[in-house]
Amino acid sequence: MLMRSIDEIVNEGGFVLLEKTKSIDDRKIKEGKIPVAIDAAYAEKDGMVYLVKANGTIERIGSREYWDKIMEFKASEKYAARINAVTEHKRDVGSCGLCNQHKNSTALLNIVATNRCDLRCWYCFFYEEKAGYVYEPTLRKIKKAIEKAREINGYTPPIQITGGEPVLRNDIKDIIKMAKELGSPHVQLNTNSVSIGIEYFDNPAKAIGRVSEWVEAGLNTIYTSFDGLRPTPDSNIKNHYEFPFALQAYKEGGMKSIVLVPTVSKINLKEVPDILKFAIHNMDRGIKGVNFQPISLVGSVKKAERDKLRVVQSDIVDEIKKEFGFGMEAWYPVPCIAGLADIVGREPHIHFYNNEKCGIATYVYVDREKRKLIPITEFIDATRFLKDVRQLSYSPLRKVMLGVELLPDAIKHLSFRKALAKKISDYIIQDELPNGKKLSDILDRVVEEGNYKALRAFHYNFLFIGMMHFQDYYNYDINRVQRCSIHYAAGD
Incomplete structure (x- = not known):
């Protein structure tokens, strides 16, 4: 099939053009070649937004309601992080990496501890049988990778130890300790929780001991797979039996921060509300x-098969709305906090200059007695706050005016953070939470102290819900890649 004009495809298909971009030619996969960049566009038809490519591929992206919300916080072209990238940009999209045209710093550095895994998930893109060899870097190589990330960014980024299944290595505690010693402010372990669950079943003391070693070494968070609750073919059952034992091992081992990471396809989409109920019950x-992850369809998959599996971010929002009553009005894309990070942070710091299509998130108050979720937008005017902050980041004059406004409180409390916390309280709609506590008091602590202890009080009352849509060959957007902040360390 020859390449066609995007305008021609959009007009003939009855679409409304929304935004032009660049994608890749997914047909090259069948030929065993590295895909080349081609013209593409986002276009709307009958209330749904699609990515339309010059090669004829049309892939669903999300509802028009979803599109309108994320575009309120579209990443400005002026947002471009200053990173020390020495790699020259290449036209070959398969091997470019962090080149001198990349526009974002590292928010999370993935360290692949091993590509070995104790599962064979059909949708996984990463394990040794697909690679054809075992990849397991030494501690020395991991150290060099972290140091390289620090050199590029000017700071040691948050780190995720991933795989494969990293827990198959016996020196995870050493990797955690090294990451902390090299200055990482946050280290999390990405695991399927299978081996630690089996270990707890066989020998609880041994499993608890391993988790305790991770915590003592400095591990901040367990980032674990959790795809559903039913051990039936109409669910993703990969760690169903092991997970309760793993969760107990984490608790008894002193791990106080766990994030569930469901990979969502149409197979388990209906379980989204139950997954949230499980999280509520186990806070x-x-x-x-x-953190929901709509499935990434790797390899060559026919259109009909993709449609049977494809889930987009707005699908998950719709499922949550059916059960809990709040929809897109409560969700915000990643770059909405870019301005706040720039105002509070000192260079060099983590930026959030991501493309607005990469992910959305919200916080919900958990009414434990009624098993009810109330979005944070019921308590604070988040949209007004985030847009005001965004304007501050655009205008130096507005920053000066804010500084003048905060000065009296800063002098009074001998703290700029205290003054900023008081300013944030101006956006609170309903201060008293259903449990009688005041949101303003909780936010004051978070802003003033800015540490895990203060965040713990917030997370006792509020649950984070997010989603990050990994791309595949069919919905690939080069503008998204150019602003990606989740980076892999790749050997030397």
């Missing part, structure tokens, strides 16, 4: 959030 065991 006292350390669950602080749920």
Whole structure:
């Protein structure tokens, strides 16, 4: 099939053009070649937004309501992080990496501890049988990778130890300790929780001991797979039996921060509300959030098969709305906090200059007695606050005016953070939470102290819900890649 004009495809298909971009030619996969960049565009038809490519591929992206919300916080072209990238930009999209045209710093550095895994999930893109060899870097190589990330960014970024299944290595505690010693402010372990669950079943003391070693070494969070609750073919059952034992091991081992990470396809989409209910029920065991990941369809998959599996971010929002009553009005894309990070942070610091299509998130108050979720937008005018902050980041004059406004409180309390916390309280709609506590008091602590202890009080009352849509060959957007902040360390 020859390449066609995007305008021609959009007009003939009855679409409304929304935004032009660049994608890749997914047909090259069948030929075993590295995909080349081609023209593409986002276009709307009958209330749904699609990515339309010059090669004829049309892939669903999300509802028009979703599109309108994320575009309120579209990443400005002026947002471009200053990173020390020495790699020259290449036209080959398969091997470019962090080149001198990349526009974002590292928010999370993935360290692949091993590509070995104790599962064979059909949708996984990463394990040794697909690679054809075992990849397991030495501690020395991991150290060099972290140091390289620090050199590029000017700071040691948050780190995720991932795989494969990293827990298959016996020196995870050493990797955690090294990451902390090299200055990482946050280290999390990405695991399927299978081996630690089996270990707890066989020998609880040994499993608890391993988790305790991780915590003592400095581990901040367990980031664990959790795809559903039913051990049936109409669910993703990969760690169903092991997970309760793993969760107990984490609790008894002293791990106080756990994030559930469900990979969502149409197979388990209907379980989204139940996954949230499970998180609510187990907040006292350390669950602080749920980060849904719409499935990435790797390899060559025919259109009909993709449609049977494809889930987009707005699908998950719709499922949550059916059960809990709040929809897109409560969700915000990643770059909405870019301005706040720039105002509070000192260079060099983590930026959030991501493309607005990469992910959305919200916080919900958990009414433990009624098992009810209330979005944070019921308590604070988040949209007004985030847009005001965004304007501050655009205008130096507005920053000066804010500084003048905060000065009296800063002098009074001998703290700029205290003054900023008082300013944030101006956006609170309903201060008293259903449990009688005041949101302003909780936010004051978070802003003033800015540490995990203060965040713990917030997370006792609020649950994080997010989603990050990994791309595949069919919905690939080069503008998204150019602003990606989740980076992999790749050997030397």
